[in-house]
Amino acid sequence: MTELYTSEDERKAAPAKKEQKREFIPRHKGSSLSSLLVLPRKNIHFETQEPEEEILLILRKHWLTNIPWFLLGLTLFFAPLVLTFFPLLDSFPPRFQFIFVVFWYLVLLMFVYEQFLSWFFNLSIITDERIIDVDFINLTSKKISDAELDKIQDVTFTNNGVFGTIFNYGDVIVQTAAEMPEFVFEAVPQPASVANILQRLRTEEKIEALEGRIR
Numbered sequence: 001m002t003e004l005y006t007s008e009d010e011r012k013a014a015p016a017k018k019e020q021k022r023e024f025i026p027r028h029k030g031s032s033l034s035s036l037l038v039l040p041r042k043n044i045h046f047e048t049q050e051p052e053e054e055i056l057l058i059l060r061k062h063w064l065t066n067i068p069w070f071l072l073g074l075t076l077f078f079a080p081l082v083l084t085f086f087p088l089l090d091s092f093p094p095r096f097q098f099i100f101v102v103f104w105y106l107v108l109l110m111f112v113y114e115q116f117l118s119w120f121f122n123l124s125i126i127t128d129e130r131i132i133d134v135d136f137i138n139l140t141s142k143k144i145s146d147a148e149l150d151k152i153q154d155v156t157f158t159n160n161g162v163f164g165t166i167f168n169y170g171d172v173i174v175q176t177a178a179e180m181p182e183f184v185f186e187a188v189p190q191p192a193s194v195a196n197i198l199q200r201l202r203t204e205e206k207i208e209a210l211e212g213r214i215r
Contacts, residue, residue, distance in 0.1 A: 062169035147178035157191035
């Protein structure tokens, strides 16, 4: 998405347009592990990012969605201590018991690591030019879909049940005229604010396109 300028005035106006898109983005300080990262540091990039493209929001599933697999991992962590009370395991030689426990914790570590990576790398990115959905499948495979802001047709959001209402997270559904007709940002924090930002960005893009045609 290389920006084309038809005049020197448009080149000078470009930074002002970018600043206009930032002005309605709420300031939200967060670390790289946050579920909602607003106007991240300049050293944060994604692989298909264009030179002049600026990241406005990075979204992950709300941290609360990690609790089920975390509790499961915690239960499995203490499971070998419980199994030592069963006569079946106690009947095996100590060396076999040790190998079993080591293997158990290796599998558990792999499970926890995979769940964390799935949460961390499944991203929804909103820039000043487009929306990007990153589906992390495994360490060697992922799917990336994007759509320009002016292709957005409709934005809706829902809160996910009781917990979604209490902790303010839910799904944001974006209908587009792009190759991928629907983007779903699942269980993201502050879905109403995210939907409002997308609507505002869509409006700004339409105004820019209209001004371009008038010129």
